[in-house]
Amino acid sequence: MFRRLAVLSLVCFALPLSAQPDQGGPDGFGYYYESSQDPGDSVRFSWLDPAGHTPISEWTPDPDDGWARIPLPGSFPFYCDTLDSIIVCTNGFLQHPTTSASYLNRPFPVPAVPSLICLFWDDLSTAMSGTVLRYDEPSGLFTAITWQNVVRFNTSETLSAQVLLFGDGRIRLNYLRAPANSRSSTIGIQGNSGTEGRYLEYVCDGQPPGHIPADSTSIVFFVRRLEHDVGVVRIVSPAGWVPAAQQVPVSATVRNYGSVSANFPVRAVIQRGRFPYDTLFDRSVTVTDLAPGDTFRCYFGDFLTATRPDSWLVSVRTDLSFDQYPRNDTAGGIAFSFPPVFGSVLATWDFPTIGTGFNLAGITFRPDSDRFYVAVNDPNRVVSFPSADPTVLRSEAFELQNFLGDDVIWGIVWDESRPGFWLTHTPEHGTGTILARYNEDGTYAGDTWDISGTIPDVWLAGIDCGPDNTLYATGIGGNNHVYHLDPVHRTVLGQLGSPTASWRACSWVGDHDLHLLTGGWNNHLMVQLDRSGNVIRTASSPDLADIDVYRPSPPPADSFIWAYRTRNNDLNTIERVSLGVIWSNTGIDLLPTPPLPLPTISVRPNPATGSFVKVRHPFNALPVRLELWDATGRLVSAVPVGTAEAVLPLTHPSGRRLAAGVYVLRLWHQGSSTATKLVVTTPD
Numbered sequence: 001m002f003r004r005l006a007v008l009s010l011v012c013f014a015l016p017l018s019a020q021p022d023q024g025g026p027d028g029f030g031y032y033y034e035s036s037q038d039p040g041d042s043v044r045f046s047w048l049d050p051a052g053h054t055p056i057s058e059w060t061p062d063p064d065d066g067w068a069r070i071p072l073p074g075s076f077p078f079y080c081d082t083l084d085s086i087i088v089c090t091n092g093f094l095q096h097p098t099t100s101a102s103y104l105n106r107p108f109p110v111p112a113v114p115s116l117i118c119l120f121w122d123d124l125s126t127a128m129s130g131t132v133l134r135y136d137e138p139s140g141l142f143t144a145i146t147w148q149n150v151v152r153f154n155t156s157e158t159l160s161a162q163v164l165l166f167g168d169g170r171i172r173l174n175y176l177r178a179p180a181n182s183r184s185s186t187i188g189i190q191g192n193s194g195t196e197g198r199y200l201e202y203v204c205d206g207q208p209p210g211h212i213p214a215d216s217t218s219i220v221f222f223v224r225r226l227e228h229d230v231g232v233v234r235i236v237s238p239a240g241w242v243p244a245a246q247q248v249p250v251s252a253t254v255r256n257y258g259s260v261s262a263n264f265p266v267r268a269v270i271q272r273g274r275f276p277y278d279t280l281f282d283r284s285v286t287v288t289d290l291a292p293g294d295t296f297r298c299y300f301g302d303f304l305t306a307t308r309p310d311s312w313l314v315s316v317r318t319d320l321s322f323d324q325y326p327r328n329d330t331a332g333g334i335a336f337s338f339p340p341v342f343g344s345v346l347a348t349w350d351f352p353t354i355g356t357g358f359n360l361a362g363i364t365f366r367p368d369s370d371r372f373y374v375a376v377n378d379p380n381r382v383v384s385f386p387s388a389d390p391t392v393l394r395s396e397a398f399e400l401q402n403f404l405g406d407d408v409i410w411g412i413v414w415d416e417s418r419p420g421f422w423l424t425h426t427p428e429h430g431t432g433t434i435l436a437r438y439n440e441d442g443t444y445a446g447d448t449w450d451i452s453g454t455i456p457d458v459w460l461a462g463i464d465c466g467p468d469n470t471l472y473a474t475g476i477g478g479n480n481h482v483y484h485l486d487p488v489h490r491t492v493l494g495q496l497g498s499p500t501a502s503w504r505a506c507s508w509v510g511d512h513d514l515h516l517l518t519g520g521w522n523n524h525l526m527v528q529l530d531r532s533g534n535v536i537r538t539a540s541s542p543d544l545a546d547i548d549v550y551r552p553s554p555p556p557a558d559s560f561i562w563a564y565r566t567r568n569n570d571l572n573t574i575e576r577v578s579l580g581v582i583w584s585n586t587g588i589d590l591l592p593t594p595p596l597p598l599p600t601i602s603v604r605p606n607p608a609t610g611s612f613v614k615v616r617h618p619f620n621a622l623p624v625r626l627e628l629w630d631a632t633g634r635l636v637s638a639v640p641v642g643t644a645e646a647v648l649p650l651t652h653p654s655g656r657r658l659a660a661g662v663y664v665l666r667l668w669h670q671g672s673s674t675a676t677k678l679v680v681t682t683p684d
Contacts, residue, residue, distance in 0.1 A: 012310040026224070026328055028197025028233055028321065029079050030293075031189060033204070035436035037211060045216045046096065047176050050146040053133035056088060062152075064127040065101040065358040065570075066090050069455055074140045077169040078115055079191025079198055086144055086165070088132060092120040092185070094163065100352050102571050104154065104557050105186040107204040109194020111352035111391070112571065119145075119163045119173055122185040123153040126233055130158060131281070142166045152179050161213075173222040178213045182206075189221050197233050229257040230264055230287075230320045231328030233295060238270075238303065238314060241346075243559065245307040247652070250281060250300040252316040252331065257289040263288045264320035270299040273311035273334060276583040283622040296464060301661035309338035339560035340433065342580035343526050343539020346562060350571040354383075357570035362412040362462055362546040365423070365564075365676045372564050372647075373550065374574075375412040375423065382412065382442065385526060387550055390564070392573050398442035401425065403434045410472060411463030411506070411546070420445060422471065422487065426459040433460040435487065449490050453481065462506030462518070474506040474518055482506065482518055482533065496533030503527070504548045507563065509579070517579075519544045521568060541577075543567040549579070601667050607679035613658065616645045617667055628678070636663070650680055 006276055019577040025032030059066030067089045076083045078096075086436075087095045091103045096115040109114055125177035130150035136143050146162035157179035162170040171189060183206030190199035202219055203211035233253040242248050250270070256262050258592035264284070270281035290296055298316075305312075317331040323329060340346065354360070355378055362375040365387070373384045373396065382396040398408060404427045411424035421442075425434040430454035437445040451460060458475040460483075466472045470493060471485040481495035482505065497514070503520035519526040519541055526541035560582045567573040587626035601617045617624060626648055628636045636652065648665070650658045658680050666675040 020227075024327065025200050026231065026325075027200040028255070028295075029191060030223045030225065030257055031079075031200050031221055032224050033219055033221045034198060035211070035581045036217055037214070037219075037372055043218050045218045047174050048135070048144055048146070048164065050133045050135065050144075050148055053135040053144070053146060056132045058133055059090060059126070060099070061101075062127065063090060064125045065103050066126075067095075067099045067101050069099075070134055070145075071646065072143055072165070074135045074167050076143075076165050076167065078117075078662050081114070081115060081191065086117075086143075086145075086287075090123050090132065090240075092147060092159070092161075093118045093124055094145065097509075098352065100571070102352075103202070104569065104571065105184065106348075106350075107186065108188055108190050108199040108201040110190060110350070111195075112352055113190070114193050115161060116190040117165075117171060118186045119147070120159055120175075120178075120182075120185045120187060122159075122179075123155045124150045124159065126150055128153065131468050138562070140167060142172075152181070155179070155181075157181060157537060169223055173219040175213045175215065175217040177215050178217070182213050185213070187211070187219070222467070224257075224325075225259050226257065226324040227259050228262070228320060228322045228529075229325045229328070229426045230262050230290070230323065231255060231257060231325070232266075232316050232318060232331035233301055235314055235316055235331050235333050236297065238305075238312065239333055240335065241340060241560065242305055242335050242337055244305055244309055244337035246305050247302040247661075248305055248335075249656060250303050251297055252300075252315075253295050253297050254287060254290070254316075254318055255295045256292055257325070257328070259292050261292065262290050262320055264290075264318055266316065267315070268298075268316045270303055270335075271313045271315075273313050276574055277313070280394065297411050299656075302656060304659040304661045305337050309336070311336035311338070321334070321530070339580055339582050340526065340578035341539075342537055343541065344578040344580075346576040346578060348576075349472045351393070351574065352571055354393075354632050355573045357572060358568050360545055360566040360568060360572050360574070361410040362424070362627050363548045363564055363574075364413045364464070365548050365550055366414040367416070367551060368419075370552075372550075373414065373421070374566060375409045377408050377410070380407065380409045382409075385600055387552075388578075390576075392617060396442050397445040398438060400438060403436070403448070404432070410459075410504070413463045413465055413471065415465055415469075417465075417469040419604050422463060424460040424463055424473070431456070431457050431459045435463075435485075437487075449487060454490070455491055461504035464506050464508045464548065464623040465487050466508045470507050472506055472516060474504055476502065476504065482529070483517065496529055505565070507547045509549055509561075516526050517547050517549075517563070519547070520546075525564070528579075539577075541565065541567075543569040543573070546579075601665070601676055602676060603665060603676060603678055607681045609681050611651070612647050612649045613678065614645055615641075615648050615665065615667070617641070627666045627668065641667075 027531040034043045036043050056068050060613045069087050071085045094117040097115050100111050105121040128151045133146045142631040144164045149158045151158050154252050162174050186204045188201035194197045197562050233255045236251040238248045250268050255429045265284050265286050271279050281303045285298050285666045312335045317330045359376050364373050370387050371384045380400050382398045383393050406428040407425045408428050413422050419440050421438045435449040437447035441447050458477045460473040463473040473483050483495050484493040502522040505519045507517040515531045516529045521543045524542045525538045527534040527538050545566040545568040547563050561579040565575050604614050624641045627638045665678045
């Protein structure tokens with residue numbers, strides 16, 4: 001998705017932060033690929049004639065988007081697993097142990113699927129034409145699964161391709177005939193849900209162009225074990241967005257892909273991402289006795305980002321003597337401190353186990369628990385997850401009511417003014433909404449508002465709290481307004497301009513310039529409205545169901561504003577998206593306000609090159625408090641002092657040494673303070 005957006009802040013996400021994409025490997029496990037499309041590779045095209053092979057006909061639920069489990073005659077080693085069966089999907093991929101039948105291809109990694117082999121993941125249909133066949137070589141050498149003349153849905157283009165699973169772990173993909181439009185597919189492999197870099201993507205949505213499958217193409221994936229081979233798995237930090245004017249640890253993960261232990265230096269370089277592209281950081285560390293197959297996270301020191309938004313080129317390189325595969329020695333990427341543009345997708349999670357698809361509805365943030373709550377239907381229920389990790393889903397014990405006989409819950413909002421939740425109940429068929437209140441623990445509060453008596457021929461979807469104990473809700477049907485509601489007095493306070501039909505999302509941001517977010521799946525947009533309902537800006541948002549902003553209390557001034565949004569699709573997708581601004585734009589100010597000044601304190605040495613400084617103060621009455629602030633007003637450390645001379649470590653609470661730069665040392669005594677400048681330089 002990112003690679004289609006030609007905006008600098010998004011391109012940063014698309015650039016590789018690991019050594020494996022488009023390099024033939026290795027991935028985080030040690031898989032490589034060679035193909036007949038890459039010059040210099042030894043693979044030649046071949047085709048196993050499927051005449052006489054056994055058709056797969058028992059598809060669940062149907063041969064359009066269906067799956068079937070087939071046994072393997074022998075064990076097949078794949079990443080850290082040994083498979084004795086594989087699940088075939090009509091849409092061009094193999095998986096284990098999940099049973100997804102999604103026709104929407106994704107780039108790797110795909111966290112919802114532990115083991116995945118994509119021959120040609122696209123919207124294919126054996127219900128329209130063609131068949132899928134399987135064949136077990138009599139001696140157990142391999143199992144072949146062939147898509148023969150299978151059509152791309154609603155086109156006349158067909159695919160004839162096959163995957164061969166060899167008993168030694170090799171995977172061969174053969175393409176006799178590729179569809180005329182092969183730019184919408186994913187080809188590659190993944191193990192362990194794509195964690196630790198265990199995936200190897202050959203092509204996705206036509207990128208890179210040289211890997212778009214053509215007629216008479218073959219690709220082989222295999223595990224290679226060289227004697228001397230180390231490389232960079234990924235740049236851990238800085239990568240993607242980082243705060244401005246902040247100390248950022250520089251670290252990367254390296255791996256020994258060889259068969260013997262290795263000692264080698266690793267170098268990290270950070271350059272300015274604009275003219276004159278000067279080097280701002282250049283450090284090396286030495287890795288010793290790294291065992292075969294092991295990884296090691298290298299820490300190179302801290303990098304102090306500029307006070308104004310900027311971008312940086314980051315590269316990490318290993319330098320092992322006699323390295324037999326240098327193509328994986330270097331990883332590069334871009335870090336930047338300006339916020340990603342409005343609508344940028346920062347992360348994606350799929351939840352196919354929640355239901356058969358199209359189960360996600362409203363979403364709301366509850367600050368006191370730092371959790372997001374999601375309304376799920378078919379059947380109706382509520383789940384939640386911590387703001388930092390949507391994968392940790394928890395079912396909530398809500399006493400959901402059935403007012404209409406066929407209730408579908410959609411909107412959900414946490415009401416801080418009267419702690420509890422509001423949920424919208426709508427009939428499965430027809431219009432009308434009952435707004436029901438539930439207590440903090442999910443028990444029914446006995447408080448309802450039948451909206452149909454106030455707003456006829458409308459049902460309410462997304463809902464959020466507005467100012468002064470009011471609500472905003474997106475109405476479907478009638479004029480499709482975003483309504484401003486007073487749930488206490490049961491009145492409609494107003495309405496914003498008419499949105500497009502089938503817009504469902506609703507999130508009130510609160511700032512004058514970021515008033516309200518809405519959108520939906522008819523035109524697949526996320527839309528920002530001002531207080532009058534005028535459209536300020538839009539961003540692509542396929543299948544948008546609802547959205548809610550993450551509002552930490554208090555928000556860090558240097559962090560950008562983002563939200564979670566639910567998608568009403570077959571994979572039950574939740575996405576984290578940027579709103580394109582940082583919290584300081586909304587008036588947040590975290591700089592300390594000092595009281596009356598005190599006599600000067602002395603600091604030695606200053607500039608400081610070591611790991612600590614000595615601070616002397618003139619006060620006899622104790623205790624006093626020392627605070628160390630960086631140049632942008634962020635508190636780095638604070639320590640009580642019980643003597644006239646104190647030793648202040650130049651480290652973060654985590655133990656990392658402070659980055660070179662200018663700091664403010666402030667001393668507090670009986671409600672007053674004094675401060676002095678401290679310069680920290682690079683150690684000799």
